[in-house]
Amino acid sequence: MEDRMSQIIRWIVGTLIVISIASCAGFSKKESAERNPSSLVERPPQFVLLAFDGSKSLNMWENTRAFAKVANAKFTYFISGVYFLESSVRSEYKGPGHKRGRSDIGFGNDLEDVRERLQQIMLAVKEGNEIGSHANGHFNGSKWSQHQWETEFVQFDQFLVGAWQRAGLEEPREWFDISTFKRVGFRAPLLGYSKGLWPALKNFNFKYDTSRVSSPDYWPHIRDGVWNFPLASIRRYGTKYSTLSMDYNFYYSHSKGKRGEPSDFADYREEMYKSYLQYFKTNYLGNRAPVHIGHHFSTWNGGAYYAALKDFANTVCSLPETRCVTYTELMNFLEDHQDEIKSYQAGKFKKINPEVAYQYFPKDVQNISFDSGEIDDSQVNEFMKAMRDGKINPHPEED
DSSP states (O other): OHHHHHHHHHHHHHHHHHHHHHHHHHHHHHHHHHHSOOTTBOOOOEEEEEEEEEOOOHHHHHHHHHHHHHHTBOOEEEEOGGGGSBGGGGGGOOOTTSOTTOOTTOOBOSHHHHHHHHHHHHHHHHTTOEEEEOOSSOOOOTTOOHHHHHHHHHHHHHHHHTHHHHTTOOOOTTHHIIIIITOOEEOOGGGOOOTTHHHHHHHTTOOEEOOOEEOTTOOOOEETTEEEOOEEEEEOTTSSBEEESBHHHHHHHHHTTSOOOGGGHHHHHHHHHHHHHHHHHHHHTTTOOOEEEEEESOOHHHHHHHHHHHHHHHHHTTSTTEEEEOHHHHHHHHHHTGGGHHHHHHTOBOOOOHHHHHHHSOHHHHTOOOOOSOOBOHHHHHHHHHHHTTOOOOOSOOO
């Protein structure tokens, strides 16, 4: 009997030990999974975001819309509210801290100009592009309070919501939706944001912001209540210097924001094109972080930068596993895959075999070297300081 009882006790103790070990192992596995994102997530697409700020020129509206169709791309247009006021009624706008009727980028030219811009926006949206906000007078808001941002947003909404009626046109059924509920994205003029911006964005139902700057391999997440979609600090191809992934930054790097020598325009175009390809290729074969590129309706340095953007889109937007989409499309993807974002950031997915990718990469992409080695941020730091100090304003737009 004693031997039988001893066996039972040993069995019970052994069972408890096994259960305890199993529990601890399960807990450790859970802890490990939290520390180390799963390597089994599906490989994400390579998202490419192409956006324009300001968006006054009617010629550029027509040109960019036509180009998007042939390039297999969708654009996000961050529009300025003052372009929906003709100059004769400019006093309706008062920017925070500025005199009434003042704007650093002007206003709509006349009523017919405003009417045509409204028509262009409707066509762009129907073609799958997106409309976001770039505020109004292109002022630096880096010292604005929450209240000042909110007065700017109130006026932006007023200018858009009533635009068709003021222009003497019948308002399309979709317009209120476009100008109110689907107006979910923002980019601050001069990238001039302040702490007051974030609660103001939330109060006006913005879902994402594109005013910050980050590294090229950054995967977006929600920050200060909105999705953070920053521009990237990228290498200027063939140099040790960095710049932002935006046309005006190349313009400033090349010729200090003034018209350069026409004999240099082709080189400017090639450098931007190769810089964007390097940014894309490094991410495509790396952690697939979205590629963010921002431009203006401008033809700085003989149109070199708009030409380079078109070269880039034509090269990459139809490649396998690549999506040139609007910011809302990216946001929707991220909201459906929030559990995977840490794994994406860490590159914890099965990377594409470079030999396979090189079979369909165009020669321009194949020949681009990877972004590596030391990089000098002095030029981009100089640029950002000049913008914050009000010494740079990348406008007016050029047709």
